Amino acid sequence: MAALAPVPAHREPGDRGRLRIADRVYARIAARAAREALAxxxxxxxxRGGPPKVSVGGPAHPGAPITVRVSVDLPFPSDLATLGRAVRDRITTDTRTLTGTRVAEVVVVIEHLLPEPAR
Incomplete structure (x- = not known):
């Protein structure tokens, strides 16, 4: 009769492998977060402004923070600083919540100010 093989002990998640999230995933999360922050x-x-344009500086190694650069159009007149802060905070929160990745910096670039057309 053959001896039973011992059941392998459960290993910690970090010992089983690693997860790599593509930069395009971070970019899509950031673009959606920017749209929602400005809705x-x-x-x-x-x-209406155009869609946000996002570029991501991926992590240098697994677990390292990322850097996000987002270009947005904003309505004019409006409180630009408050809207920029809302975009930055929403991108940071959504990225951390959905991926567990820390965001080191979010650079918000205002591309265009769009006034309401005269009626």
């Missing part, structure tokens, strides 16, 4: 600012306006 109220655009509400009720006929003029």
């Amino acid at each position: 109220d600012a655009w509400h009720g306006r006929t003029a």
